[in-house]
Amino acid sequence: MATHGGNPNMELLIPMINQLQHIFTSVNAKLTLTLPQxxxxxxxxxxxxxxxxxxxxxxxxxxxxxxxxxxxxxxxxxxxxxxxxxxxxxxxxxxxxxxxxxxxxxxxxxxxxxxxxxxxxxxxxxxxxxxxxxxxxxxxxxxxxxxxxxxxxxxxxxxxxxxxxxxxxxxxxxxxxxxxxxxxxxxxxxxxxxxxxxxxxxxxxxxxxxxxxxxxxxxxxxxxxxxxxxxxxxxxxxxxxxxxxxxxxxxxxxxxxxxxxxxxxxxxxxxxxxxxxxxxxxxxxxxxxxxxxxxxxHILKCLPDLQRELQGRHRDLGKEVAEYRASAMFESSSSSDTKALVGLTHELHENFDTALQGTHLKEADLKTLTGGARIANIFRERFPFELVKTELQDKDMRNQTIVAIKNIRGFRSGLFTPDEAFEYIVQMQISKFEDPVMKCVDMVVSELLSIIHEATNKMKRYPLLRQVTEDLLTQYLREREIATKQACSTYIQTQLSYINTNNEDFIGFAG
The missing domain is CATH 3.40.50.300 (P-loop containing nucleotide triphosphate hydrolases)
Incomplete structure (x- = not known):
């Protein structure tokens, strides 16, 4: 086997790079080092x-x-x-x-x-x-x-x-x-x-x-x-x-x-x-x-850049280690892991609660709505706007009601106005509410997912813990989303099942 210009140390370069690769793999490190290969x-x-x-x-x-x-x-x-x-x-x-x-x-x-x-x-x-x-x-x-x-x-x-x-x-x-x-x-x-x-x-x-x-x-x-x-x-x-x-x-x-x-x-x-x-x-x-x-x-040629890259990552990781040690969570106790987890969970709860309930004036964002304010905006502005788009104009409703009455009577002339005509028009209008209601739920869920992601930001030092926490919260939120949509759908179906034609709105409309 060649000895690369008579220098046997050159033979150690490839094993050295292999060892680096093994180290990064064994510690599951994503160091983004551009190793020669x-x-x-x-x-x-x-x-x-x-x-x-x-x-x-x-x-x-x-x-x-x-x-x-x-x-x-x-x-x-x-x-x-x-x-x-x-x-x-x-x-x-x-x-x-x-x-x-x-x-x-x-x-x-x-x-x-x-x-x-x-x-x-x-x-x-x-x-x-x-x-x-x-x-x-x-x-x-x-x-x-x-x-x-x-x-x-x-x-x-x-x-x-x-x-x-x-x-x-x-x-x-x-x-x-x-x-x-x-x-x-x-x-x-x-x-x-x-x-x-x-x-x-x-x-x-x-x-x-x-x-x-x-x-x-x-x-x-x-x-x-x-x-x-x-x-x-x-x-x-x-x-x-x-x-x-x-x-x-x-x-x-x-x-x-x-x-x-x-x-x-x-x-x-x-x-x-x-x-x-x-x-x-x-x-x-x-x-x-x-x-x-x-x-x-090629490794020999890349060594200077690789050395600088390694030294830079070493400095960055050293700073992170110093931050970990400075953290109150890292106490010399056998229960330090439990304390750290409890501390992170408490901090997550506070971050989530603050995002929903609002922040102090000094901390508030003065340019864009955030967290709970965006959800409130959905309920107060976006949702009513979506509902208004489904409403019929009085003229259109009267025309549809007249057509419905005529279709119900057929060729017969009627003495009284059939309730079925009003019920049909109202049921048709109520059923239109389902789409904006579901859209409102989707918008709120989207905002809550953003709040969860932002609230777990303090866990970024522990990417696996953050991912697991975010996944669990997202899973719970998705389960509540399904339950909420089912409840909304049930409420709409309940309203459709019985139309009270003695309501004053009907009396006023008939007048």
């Missing part, structure tokens, strides 16, 4: 999985005809002596010796997050492989790009996958491994088009051409590999993916194992006239070494 980008059929498995030298990724990479896989390769094993970030105490178990765990953890068989998630899976057969390297396998949703996939799957990819490659410290089949037009490569959207000058992009052995007779990718068609600062590397072993009759029997595939690749480049003179710069072993060297050099 290599993101693997390509279409679903580009051969990303085969490239990664050939680099590792093991079959460990899920396979299938449909989309199999549904979550980013942060793959950290660590050179080590002794027994080869794998460790998942979500199961740090368990060592996986069998790679079939690694594949099964990837599938199981994916299903735990992505319930929909055709969905995707941006929540990564962290996998570290310790082996004497790998070089220090960190790769992020991203979901394969699609142009149109296939049967059963959600209509927004294309955008979801693109968003996940862009989340990684938009990081200026991220190198982009753009995997493209050699048997398509390189200029229209999905991977290169995506990479170019965030790396237009091609400074961070490494091109990988797969399926060189499937280009057809008389065709080769020599010009592309020599960086003469699409120019990338880091160039292109060609690989041959795993083919199928032929039986004694020349029929494909099963997929080649990785050692056989690597030997098959070596012979292909050595024997093909188009690639023979550049064979030492092609193939998976060369790709493996090149990626390790380029990532190490």
């Amino acid at each position: 290599i993101a693997v980008v390509g279409a679903q059929s580009a051969g990303k999985s085969s490239v990664l498995e050939n680099i590792v030298g093991r079959d460990f990724l899920p396979r299938g005809g449909n989309m199999v990479t549904k979550r980013p896989l942060v793959l950290q390769l660590i050179t080590s002596q002794g027994q080869e094993y794998a460790v998942f970030g979500h199961k740090p105490q368990q060592r996986f010796i069998n790679y079939a178990d690694v594949r099964a765990e990837i599938e199981n953890d994916t299903k735990a997050i992505v319930r929909d068989d055709m969905g995707v998630s941006n929540l990564p899976i962290n996998l570290t492989i310790f082996s004497p057969h790998v070089v220090n390297l960190t790769l992020v396998d991203l979901p394969g790009m699609v142009k149109v949703p296939s049967q059963g996939q959600p209509p927004d799957i294309v955008k979801k996958i693109d968003d996940i990819i862009l989340e990684y490659i938009s990081n200026e410290n991220c190198l982009i491994l753009a995997v493209t089949p050699a048997n398509i037009d390189i200029v229209t490569s999905d991977a290169l088009v995506m990479a170019r959207s965030r790396d237009p000058m091609g400074k961070r992009t490494i091109g990988v051409l797969t399926k060189l052995d499937m280009m057809g007779k008389g065709h080769n990718a020599r010009e592309v590999l020599l960086n003469k068609v699409v120019v990338l600062e880091r160039g292109f590397i060609g690989v041959v993916l795993r083919g199928q072993r032929l039986d004694e009759y020349g029929r494909a029997s099963k997929e080649l194992d990785i050692p056989a595939a690597l030997e098959n690749e070596r012979q292909f480049f050595q024997n093909d006239p188009a690639y023979r003179d550049i064979a030492d710069r092609l193939g998976v072993p060369y790709l493996q070494r090149t990626l390790s060297v380029q990532l190490t050099e």
Whole structure:
């Protein structure tokens, strides 16, 4: 393995970054640090999985005809002596010796997050492989790009996958491994088009051409590999993916194992006239070494900015810790957690009550209505306005009543005015009240949700507690919303069930 300019300390850079990644993951820290890494980008059929498995030298990724990479896989390769094993970030105490178990765990953890068989998630899976057969390297396998949703996939799957990819490659410290089949037009490569959207000058992009052995007779990718068609600062590397072993009759029997595939690749480049003179710069072993060297050099280049970023976050976190310690909630007592929770709950109650009941004049907002004032405004102005819009004008009501009376009598002439005509008109008018009533409830609920969100702002130091508290309050409010709407609906139905035509309003109207 190369020692990067004779300096063995350079070999420690990738493990150092991996350790940082592990620390952030273990403490569930969202520190927004732009750690250097290599993101693997390509279409679903580009051969990303085969490239990664050939680099590792093991079959460990899920396979299938449909989309199999549904979550980013942060793959950290660590050179080590002794027994080869794998460790998942979500199961740090368990060592996986069998790679079939690694594949099964990837599938199981994916299903735990992505319930929909055709969905995707941006929540990564962290996998570290310790082996004497790998070089220090960190790769992020991203979901394969699609142009149109296939049967059963959600209509927004294309955008979801693109968003996940862009989340990684938009990081200026991220190198982009753009995997493209050699048997398509390189200029229209999905991977290169995506990479170019965030790396237009091609400074961070490494091109990988797969399926060189499937280009057809008389065709080769020599010009592309020599960086003469699409120019990338880091160039292109060609690989041959795993083919199928032929039986004694020349029929494909099963997929080649990785050692056989690597030997098959070596012979292909050595024997093909188009690639023979550049064979030492092609193939998976060369790709493996090149990626390790380029990532190490890239980390070295990023170190000053990364150091400043870490120091800045350290200062910010130090200030937060000082604020926590200064808080009265953090007393040296075994019941400090309970006291803290009680204190936060009491503060939440006061904030909510103050928002509803109103604030002192010195604290009041002089520009816009807030909290309870907005709810009062709904009852006093918005709701009456909505009710007025449903009212009939006297002329219209008289006309409708006359028409109703005539329709009830038919061809007969009547001596008395039928009550049914008045009841029908009144019931029709009362039923119109339901929409503005429900709209009023919706507006009040919306304001209460805003008050809840603002009242829990003091809990922002404890984002999980704030989220749980807000969820519980929202759930309770939604339950009360349903009960309130049912009560309003019941009241309206009660009014509709009996119309008192002896009321003076009817007598006055008849007069």
